[in-house]
Amino acid sequence: MCMYSIKKVSELLNIPTVTIRAWENRYQVISPTRTEGGHRLYSDKDIATLRWLKEQVEENNVKISEAVRLLAQRPEKPQEESSSAVYDSMIERLYEALVDLNTQEANTLTDLAFSLYDYEEVFHHILTPVLYKIGDDWETGLITVAQEHFSSQFILNRCTQFLRILPVNPALPKALAFCPEGEQHHIGLMLFSLFLRKKGHDVIYLGPSTPYSGLLELIEMKDVSVVIVSLTEPSLFEEAMGWINTCLKKRPGLKFIIGGNGIHSHETLSRKSVFFMGKIDWEEGYDTFIK
C-alpha cells in the first residue's frame, strides 16, 4: 500500500495543505497515520475520500459541511484509490499542461510522478499513455502539430536527463541503440536504453533516423555485443531484417533486440541471435536473452 505525505496529497489533488488539515480537524473525515516524527501519512483510501469531497465542493457547488454529511450517508464509501485511478489523473493533468505548452506545470507534475513512483512505472504508466493520447488527438485534429512537438520534446528531455546520470558497469555487455534511417520516433528506444542503463549496461545511443552504412564497423570498433533497434513504421521492417542478417553472417556472436509498433516476428531469423521484444516483458526478455 502507498502512503503519501500531506505535501504529496496536496500536489496530487490540487488541494492546499491547510484545507486538508482543516477538513481533517473539523470533520474527522480522514484519520492519517503518523510517522515517528509526527508527520501525517495518508492512504489511498484517504486520497479517494478527499478527492470525492473536492468534487462535491468544486463540481457540484456543495458546501464542505454538506459534502461531509453526504459522505456519511453514502451507502458506499469512495473506493480505495487504485494505482490506475491515480495514474489516470496524472495522465489527464500532464496532458492538459503539455497541450497548454506550460513547461513549469508539466515539470512540476513530472517531478511529482517521479517522487511517487518508480521511474519505470512513470515511463510506462504515465508518460507513454500521455504520448499515445497526444498522438490520437493530433490524428483527429484536436491538437496541433506544435502541441504534439512540444509534448514529445518535453518528455524526451526528461528521459535524456536519466541517461546522463545512471552509472555504467564496464564488465557488462555494451549495447548500441538506434532507429533506422527514416524512423523518427525514438522515445521507445530511449526508454529501453534507460532500462539497460539502469541495469548498468553502457548504451551508445544513436537515436532517430540512423543510416546503416558504417554501423557494423562502429559495432566492431566499440566492441558492442547487443544491438537495439526500434521501429514504428512497418515498411522499414524488411530492410532492417536484411541488415541484421548481413551483420550476423559477419559477426555471428552479436545479439539483436528489436521492438516498437512497426515490428512483427520474423521466423527466418535465429531466436538465439534476435529477440523481438514487446511493450512490457522487458525483465523477462532481459533474463532470458541478455543476462
Ligand code: B12
Ligand atoms: C511523438 C510522435 C512523433 C514525433 C516523434 C518525436 C520523437 N523524438 O520521437 C514526430 C513529430 C517526429 C513524429 C513524426 C511522425 N509521426 Co508520429 N507520433 C508521435 C506520437 C504522438 C508519440 C510516439 C511516442 O513517442 N510514443 C511513446 C513511446 C514510448 O511509445 P512507443 O514508440 O510505442 O514505444 C513503446 C513500445 O512500442 C515499445 N518499444 C518501442 N521501441 C522499442 C524498442 C525496443 C528494443 C523494445 C524492447 C521496446 C520498444 O516500448 C515503448 C513503451 O511501451 C505517436 C502516437 C502514438 N500512438 O504512439 C505518433 C505516431 C506514432 N506517429 C505517426 C505518424 C503517422 C507520424 C508521421 C508519418 C507524421 C507525418 N505525416 O509526418 C511522422 C513520421 C516520421 C518518421 N519518418 O518516422 C502515427 C504512426 C502510424 C503508423 N505508422 O502506424 C502515430 C501512431 C500517430 C497517429 N495516431 O497517427 N511523430
